[in-house]
Amino acid sequence: MTSDRIPEADFPRRPLGHWPTPLERCERLSALLGGPEIWIKRDDCTGLAVGGNKTRKLEHLLGRAVADGHTTVVTFGAVQSNHARQTAAACARLGLRCELLLTRSVPRADALYETSGNVLLDGLLGARVRFVTGPEDITAALDEIGPAYVIPTGGSNALGALGYVDAAFEFAEQAADRVSVDRIVVATSTAGTAAGLCVGLAEAGLRTRVEAVAVYRSVEETEAALEDLVAETAGLLGVAAPRGGRTVHGDWLGPGYGVATPEMTEAVRMFARAEGVLLDPVYSGKAAAALVGLVRSGRIGADETVVFWHTGGAPGLFVYPDDL
Ligand SMILES: *Cc1c(COP(=O)(O)O)cnc(C)c1O
Secondary structure (H helix, E strand, C coil): CCCCCCCCCCCCCCCCCCCCCCEEECHHHHHHCCCCEEEEEEHHHCCCCCCCCHHHHHHHHHHHHHHCCCCEEEEEEECCCHHHHHHHHHHHHHCCEEEEEEECCCCCCCHHHHHCHHHHHHHHCCCEEEEECCHHHHHHHHHHHCCCEEECHHHCCHHHHHHHHHHHHHHHHHHHCCCCCCEEEEEECCCHHHHHHHHHHHHCCCCCEEEEEECCCCHHHHHHHHHHHHHHHHHHHCCCCCCCCEEEECCCCCCCCCCCCHHHHHHHHHHHHHHCCCCCCCCHHHHHHHHHHHHHCCCCCCCCEEEEEECCCHHHHHHCHHHC
16 A cells, blocks of 8 residues: 555555555453553565565565666575565565575574574575675675665665555554554564654654564664664655654563563463464564563553554564474
């Protein structure tokens, strides 16, 4: 779904997903937590090779790549990057060559971690996977690959974030005659998702707050990334950057990116058993842990309505068997 505020002539888009993704009520989860009315926005169901939040960004990024005549796409991520996997799928769909430069940014090097889950799917989808260790390695790989459209980690530049401006409009239309939402809780790493939502919600005239849960870097670094990207995304669209209406939460990162926490494990089990919804250990599981923690500590009130924005990631479940 595209709003007229993102003109196709300026921002060519390649359709890759199934829109709108469902907005579903979670009555059993609400009852279990004794309070807020909880809904879930199913961006795990975007339809592209197990789905996830990168699909919306890729519609804009690859729209531009194809319009500019590129035939090769390069992107970056962790070994178990959902972004890399969705990029591989999107490239397959569009007949583009896909080169993935993956970094071992999680303290694990076991065979399961390096061969299963997303990285298994990358190969299946026809992408070329290279493990890289530093800037020199990356420069050498880029030289070898030659001319290509380069997508930053997580697809998070202003163009990618437009996918979540679209998403905010889609959500506003979906919620309009059904529910008035106080807050959205969403996992945040490179911040394109949260930034696009902040800009889009403001443009759609909604006052829904965004609770961005840091799962990758410190709260300060995540805030800085989010603020920059809100400004850049608004700038790209030629609208005013919204002020306020967002909070970054740092209490659910635990020891670091991709490292399991007891709160994550509890939340993943809770969503699975109360709602039949599969989260992931790296992103949505920690965001759900934040939702649970904010409700239990009264920071989200029992009379509020909250949307948990599911960003996908289920392939990651298969590489964390010991924690689940
Ligand atoms: C990439 C990713 C996120 C984070 O999105 P950003 O736009 O990078 O902040 C959240 N959840 C999942 C499952 C992801 O793959």
